[in-house]
Amino acid sequence: MTSRLFIFAAALALMAMPARAEPPSSVDAALSALVGNAKVKAALETIKADDAATFAEQKKITEIAAPPYKEKVRAEYYLKKIQELGFKDASIDSEGNVIALRKGTGGGHPKLAVAAHLDTVFPEGTDVTVREKDGTVVAPGIGDDARGLVALLSVIKAMNANDIATVGDIMFVGDVGEEELGNLRGMKALFRDHTDIDGFISIDGLEINRVVNQATGSHRYEMIFKGPGGHSFQEFGLPSAIHAMGRAIAKIAELQTPSNPKTTFTVGTVSGGTSVNAIAAEARMAVDMRSNSTDELLKLEARLLDLVKQAVAEENARWKTDKLTVEIKLIGDRPAGIVAANSPIVQAAEKSATAVAPGQKVTLAGSSTDSNQPMSLGIPAVTIGGGGEGGNWHSRNEWFKPTDAYLGPQRALLAILMLQGLDGVSKPALAVRAAPK
Numbered sequence: 001m002t003s004r005l006f007i008f009a010a011a012l013a014l015m016a017m018p019a020r021a022e023p024p025s026s027v028d029a030a031l032s033a034l035v036g037n038a039k040v041k042a043a044l045e046t047i048k049a050d051d052a053a054t055f056a057e058q059k060k061i062t063e064i065a066a067p068p069y070k071e072k073v074r075a076e077y078y079l080k081k082i083q084e085l086g087f088k089d090a091s092i093d094s095e096g097n098v099i100a101l102r103k104g105t106g107g108g109h110p111k112l113a114v115a116a117h118l119d120t121v122f123p124e125g126t127d128v129t130v131r132e133k134d135g136t137v138v139a140p141g142i143g144d145d146a147r148g149l150v151a152l153l154s155v156i157k158a159m160n161a162n163d164i165a166t167v168g169d170i171m172f173v174g175d176v177g178e179e180e181l182g183n184l185r186g187m188k189a190l191f192r193d194h195t196d197i198d199g200f201i202s203i204d205g206l207e208i209n210r211v212v213n214q215a216t217g218s219h220r221y222e223m224i225f226k227g228p229g230g231h232s233f234q235e236f237g238l239p240s241a242i243h244a245m246g247r248a249i250a251k252i253a254e255l256q257t258p259s260n261p262k263t264t265f266t267v268g269t270v271s272g273g274t275s276v277n278a279i280a281a282e283a284r285m286a287v288d289m290r291s292n293s294t295d296e297l298l299k300l301e302a303r304l305l306d307l308v309k310q311a312v313a314e315e316n317a318r319w320k321t322d323k324l325t326v327e328i329k330l331i332g333d334r335p336a337g338i339v340a341a342n343s344p345i346v347q348a349a350e351k352s353a354t355a356v357a358p359g360q361k362v363t364l365a366g367s368s369t370d371s372n373q374p375m376s377l378g379i380p381a382v383t384i385g386g387g388g389e390g391g392n393w394h395s396r397n398e399w400f401k402p403t404d405a406y407l408g409p410q411r412a413l414l415a416i417l418m419l420q421g422l423d424g425v426s427k428p429a430l431a432v433r434a435a436p437k
């Protein structure tokens with residue numbers, strides 16, 4: 001690049017600066033400006049008044065089945081709901097995520113994505129009828145994440161009803177693929193297609209006294225040991241798939257991992273063999289490895305895979321053969337990450353919770369959620385609860401009780417406003433990230 005061109009480029013860059021150069025305001029300054037504001041108070045009241053309607057919508061969404069990879073019907077319904085709230089351009093992306101952009105007054109920066117997941121863990125054909133008894137509802141997915149989906153709608157309604165204009169842009173997302181089998185495919189697509197997202201909030205789970213700022217990463221494998229197989233007496237001398245797997249498990253069981261960052265492993269399931277009097281031709285196991293650090297996860301994985309190969313070599317050596325093999329398949333892949341406790345997004349998630357429910361103690365936690373993906377990319381992210389009480393997650397007896405449920409969307413709204421700024425009242429606390437190269 002010639003120097004003249006360079007100067008021209010630098011001047012262009014400077015011209016483009018003003019919207020981006022504004023330093024982020026502190027979370028505390030944002031909060032004190034917001035809590036006294038009449039529009040904000042009115043919006044929080046709107047959410048409270050919307051509590052019963054939000055709960056009714058939660059039951060409705062729960063009854064639209066959304067098995068892994070089959071979220072389409074629920075996604076289309078959710079898109080319609082979002083369009084009814086004024087997002088004429090909302091759409092479903094190539095992966096199946098519902099996306100709606102609410103523009104701010106700041107020229108597009110910062111950009112915050114707020115998401116709840118459409119998918120459930122329940123396979124096709126699961127009875128998703130909502131059963132109700134004494135104010136408690138029972139249904140697969142009633143809390144996880146139907147609550148997050150409606151909390152998000154309630155936030156949008158309150159912003160619209162009270163003419164809330166933020167400085168930063170907000171991208172509202174109903175995403176696919178959060179649960180196990182989905183491997184965060186919705187998030188992977190979102191952050192691949194939108195490299196200008198500066199921060200991310202997932203509304204998942206219920207508690208409003210908890211902030212997930214650590215992403216537990218996981219790698220899961222299925223390992224299939226295969227040998228010739230044969231009669232246990234006549235063909236004694238052949239390698240055994242079960243013996244090889246046993247050797248591997250014995251080695252894995254002795255692995256040592258750090259407690260901080262917490263790093264874990266287990267052989268979760270085993271199967272194999274055909275008969276008590278046959279040398280096993282096949283054996284398989286599923287292995288789970290998790291860590292709050294990508295580095296530790298990869299280290300553990302390298303050691304474990306090496307031990308499995310050693311076990312196969314030993315079984316072959318024992319019988320002086322090379323007939324035993326192992327096939328190693330990656331069946332789960334979630335990245336790890338962590339967001340600093342003093343970062344604006346974690347602070348906003350904490351302070352919004354104590355603002356709507358004073359006196360409670362907010363704790364930081366690690367979990368595996370949609371936030372894993374942005375966290376692994378170094379994008380500030382948290383997962384917060386949608387409000388209410390519940391339990392029996394991922395079971396057909398999942399239950400939900402709408403106790404003070406409105407606190408969930410109220411807290412989410414406040415956190416969003418702290419991060420994105422309320423036009424004319426507070427500046428965004430979320431920093432604009434440097435443009436990715």
Ligand SMILES: [Zn+2]
Pocket residue numbers: 117144145178204205
């Ligand atoms: Zn969930």
